[in-house]
Amino acid sequence: MVAHLLRLKLTLLRNGLKRSPWQLVGLAFGGLYALGIVGMCVVLLVLLRQEDPDLAQTVVVLGGAAALLGWGIVPVIASAVDMTLDPARFTTSAVPMPQLLAGLALGGLIGLPGLATLLVALGTVVTWSRGVLPAVGALVGALLGVLTCVVFSRVVTTATASLAASRRFKDVSGIAFMVPLVLLGPITAGIFQGMAGSGAFLSELAGRISWTPLGAAWSLGGDLERGQTGPAGLKLLIAVATLAGLSWCWKLLLERALVTPPFAGSSRRKGGRLGLFALLPGTPTGAITARALTYWFRDPRYSGSLVVIPLLPVVLAFQGSQTNDYGVLMITGPLTAFLLAWSISGDVSYDNTAFALHLAAGVRGVHDRLGRALACLAFALPTVLVLATVPFFITRDWAWWPSILGISVGVLLTGLGLSSVVSARYTIAVPLPGDSPFKKPPGNVGQTLAVQFGGMGVLLVLVLPEAGLVLAQVLTGDPLFGWINLALGPVLGAALFILGVRVGGRWLDARSPELLAQVTVNR
Template sequence: MVAHLIRLKLTLLRNGLRRSPWQLVGVIIGALYGLWILALALVGLVALRAVPVPIAETVLVLAGSLLVLGWALTPIVLSGIDLTLDPARFALYPIPLRQLLLGQAAAGLIGVPGVCTALALAGTTVTWARGGLVVAAAVLGALLALALCVVTSRLVASIVAELASSRRFRDVTRILFIVPIMFLGPGISLLARGIGEGGTTAVSQAAAVLGWTPLGAAFSAPAAVAEGRVGEAAAKLLITAAALVLAAWGWSWALARALENPGSRGSGRSPAPRRGLGAFGWMPATPAGAVAARALTYWIRDPRYTTGLIVVPLLPVVLFVASRAGRHSSGSVLEGPFPLAGAISAFVLAWSISADVSYDSTAFSMHLAAGVRGWADRLGRAAALLLFALPAVALITALPFALAGDWALFPALLGLALGVLLSGVGLSSVVSARYTVAVPLPGESPFKKPAGNSAQTLLVQFGGVVALGILAAPEIVLTVLAAATGAAGFAWATLGVGVLLGGALLAAGVLLGGRLMDARGPELYSSLVRVR
């Protein structure tokens, strides 16, 4: 039965590749990328063979802990994507639970991640080729770690299986996955800086703690044997084995429940009815107000928009960490990229509506059928964004100066941020009325690679960024002069230019975008239907 499930997994994978040539291309690219990462890992593992035992232990424990944690978190982010061996599909067949567990565990290793993980863990035996007993501990630790990765992944997948039927759950987990991605680069920089400044003690202490947890115990045991602490190595291997048994028991319970109640998934309580009109109840009863209310609803409920709301609050944190990790770490918080957090956040928010008509997809037909004037559509979408973007950008811009207690350059940076925001919203109002780009369809993951003219999408995005840089050039020049001379006049001039020029460009963008929408509304809708 185990072999049959493996063949079934391979057959499903082969048929999927035959059905979609682009999926085959994606698998090939993923395989090449995985092989490249695997090659780097194997070279590193061979190099660790020549370093002292404590250093090799620290590196392997930290890397191994990240590996196990990655396998555990991946099903949350990718929930509902791979259902080829969904347990509920086997409910009608008299397959013993033990065989189904073993078959699904073996099938979990089929694929680029599973193969690369198995080969990388096998490579750890090269690092610990320092004696027969050490190699034995390394082999046992690698096997336990591989089994723990697979079983933990299946356990987490089983736990989130019922929740995965909820689109809201999938959207939230995928959006929250942005958080560790955004902090990955700054975290690596801080780690490298800490090691470079003699912070290896803290890193070693973190590895020592992880070495006694299920995440890193299997990777620490060979080092204990190499240093003559056989009892400690046995205890760490027992910790890994106990965690594996506990995870296998939990997975067995979840799998049995899925087989006994295959229809429970997605048959829970219906969502509570929404009361009130939301933004439609307090927005002006005008066409522009109705468009603004609908746009605000999108910002709250559509994950394609909500992603921007998650990214913007994290930007100042990432820039602050980047400043601390760079050469400005010993100076003021106003040195480095941190003071530009407001301007960067303004750009992200302003440019996020450059594809709002494309995001509407075929729902844009409602605007045409209702006869909404183009300027009202453009004004409503811009007003919905500015309603929360203006205070958010102002607060983010003020944060570095509040921490430093020095407000001399605050007017300049605030003028730059407001200029970028207002000018960017005006530019986006024109771009979205003139061009449609390939975006994920309503209800799809915001991270899905959309089908369509990717070349046009790249050209529109690149051209828009260049155009916004030209429109905000006066504010940029005045900000540079204010920072270089320290003159208050340049700082306040930047604020005035940002508000006045940005406001004028916003009004011009709303009017021009409205005229374009009135002139080519049917063409816009036709292009949206073709993209779909």
Template sequence: MVATLLRLRFRVLGNQLARSPWQLVGFLFGVLYGLGVLAAAVIGLFFLGSAPQQVAASVIVGVGSLVTIGWVVGPLVAFGVDTTLDPEHLVVFPMSLRRMMVALTLAGVCGIPGIVTSVAALATLVTWVHWPAAAATAIVAIPVAVLTAVIASRTMASLASGTGGNRRLREASGILVFIPLILAGPIIAGIATGFALNLDTLGVVVRVLGWTPVGAAWSVPADAAAGDWVAALAKLVIALATLGLLWMLWGWSLRSALARPRQQSAAKVRPGRIGWFGRVPATPAGAVFARSLTYWIRDPRYLRQLIGVPLVPVLLWFYLRNGDVAAGLAFSAPLIALVVGIILYSDISYDGTAFASELATGAPGRADRSGRILAAAVIAVPLVVIAAVLPFAFSGQWAQFPGILGMSLGILLTSYGVCAVTSAQLVIPVAGSGDNPFKRVPGTTFLQGMSFLLIWLIAIGLSSPSIVIGLIAFFTGNAALSLIGGAIGVVLGVVFVIIGIRVGGRMLDRTGPLLLSRLKAMKNA
């Protein structure tokens, strides 16, 4: 059964890549990138064998620990989890939970990240072969290290996506898990700055990591090479116990999810209460605005993208706390504008096949563009204004405020204008409503990252006049220049929004049916 599921996984992957040429291109770029990383790792490990044993141990344990952490954090905040074999789809197969978990684990190992990690871990034998005891123990420790990384990733994703049952509880858990993950970097950085950055300090950190679940398996061969068999045995026990606990926790999460299928919650509404649809003009743009605003308020996929907004000043404070904090926090508003302004590039993708209802009404593309932008602005503009006001309210340096506010609003509005055009041309695979929020389709990560970066660069380039003038005014303290930069930012932002609505609206009138066909293909993938 496990072999059958693995064959099914690769067949589904092949069908997905054959159906989408651009997805195939993204997959090939991912393969090339993985091969490049793997080649660099193997070459580095080969030369590492000629280094002293302590240096080799520090490098392998330190990098191995980071790889394990990356497997846990990376899929949640950046890359997503390959759900080609989704547990909720596999529940109809006549198989035990243990076999399902084995199949999912092997599927994770057989993906590009899993293959790169596995081969790189095996390549550590090239280093450890100079110490026979280390090479012998590595044969046992390497599989444990790789399995720990893969199973930890699956466990965290399963817990973060909720454990079945009530939808609201599942959505809340999926949103709240991002907060400690986003703050993990500054917390680690804050702890690290408490030490002097030198080789001795790094050695201490690596030795501590060797006794933790993320580094214990990687550290077993290092202790064997040093002849410390007691430490090697103790760390092997820690590694095996970690693997066992992760397996049990993952099994509990899956068992809970499969025993209590996802429920669709629905609130009772009194007759005549139609929410925002009853509060806006009865026009196509008003209807799109009402629907989009409802998504922004109630859809956890939108709310999840707003979690980073209040954390932007926290991150700035962490990284600038030893410098001019007030000046640094003043740039919270432009950064928040960059974060929330780009979200609209995938707005139709989040609609899914529900986009068909809009096309069926014959709503013009310009109404769609203006309604979506207005709904997003209702949420984003107050956030940007508050982020711009608060730092100056504490510092009292109001002379630079117009430049920062105008720059922020200009970036936000310009981003909306760019997204109004680009979102009329492309849709991307995203998690559907109620799906695993960390769902990822193989071959799409690279393309999504490139499209996101390209749209961001275009928006920044178009906003550059206000950004340059605003920065000059801020650092020179020129109040008049700050007013000029702020005015330029707002004017350019409004101009680009109007252009984006008109150009994007005309494009959507032509591309609407094509976008819907792509959305249906993604849903059936």
């Protein structure tokens, strides 16, 4: 039965890849990325073999504990856990519980995160291959540790299944997850700085953690290397007990979950609140603007990118504080403009088959394009103006202000025009409606990359005049170029915006059914 479940998982994976060769490309890219990280970790672990055992022990235990925590936390907040072997689907098959548990646990290892964790964990065997006993200890610890990771993540996801099934929780957690992700740079830098100043503290912390369920499994090899056989035995007991306890919890939770499916109810609400539809003009364009704006705030796939924007200056300011040169803050404006403008380049892909309504209603292409672009412009313009100006209160280098303002508005308008053209012709792989913004999107990864990079390349060419004026000001130091830019950016941008909406509208009129057929593939 266990082998059967594993074969099912492999078959599902293989059939998923068979659907299109591009799925394979996507997996290959994900694999390369994971391989890079795994490779770095393994090299680190191999190098640690030559180092002081205390240092090696600290790194292995802390790293292992972090991995275990990650396996517990990430699936919940990202609601991106791989549910191909969702236990609920086995409810009617009457699989004996122990075999179901074993099959699901081992099945959890198939897939990129599982394999990556297993490989890195096996790397610790190399770290401790300083003798037979430590190597065996490390091997046992690694296997125990990886299994604990998988089971822990299943316990957490099963326990929070009813919570995670609620749409509101999914929406909020998906967006909240953005924050640490964007601030990853400053956070890790902070941790490293803290670490550099407190090596002794960390090794003490690792020592403590190695006595807890978090670190016990990972400490076996190190303890045996340092001749601490007694503690190692105790820690082995702790690790085994942890795995057994977690498995038991999982079994209880699963038994309960199989007979009480999660309830995702929500309160009924009477009508009377049309929101933006009542405020904006009652025309097709106005309605599309209202719809798109509503989505910017209600759909986590859109609002997730809104959360990133206010964090941008924080990241850049951090960068500045490292080098004490806040000049880098000046790119906040143009960068925000680019991100916001480019965010609608996949608008039809985000609609998915809901786009059929536009097609069925016979919406004219130019109305569709203009509505979407205006929705983005409505909040992007003020945001960009503010973020392009604020840095100058810090740098006090006001000579650059007109130029930066000009190029920011230019990039925003040009980008919106280009996005309107791009999304009228090409679809890209994006998370499906209702999915977590982090879920690996189905579909054509190759085309997505080509469209994204090709589009950015074209945008770069289109804003060359503004960029050239900035460069001219850098070279000559003449503020006149800045003032020219302030005039040129909006004018050229507006022209390209109108052109983009027109061209995109014409393309949409000609090819809407084909566009719908393309997004239908990703349903």
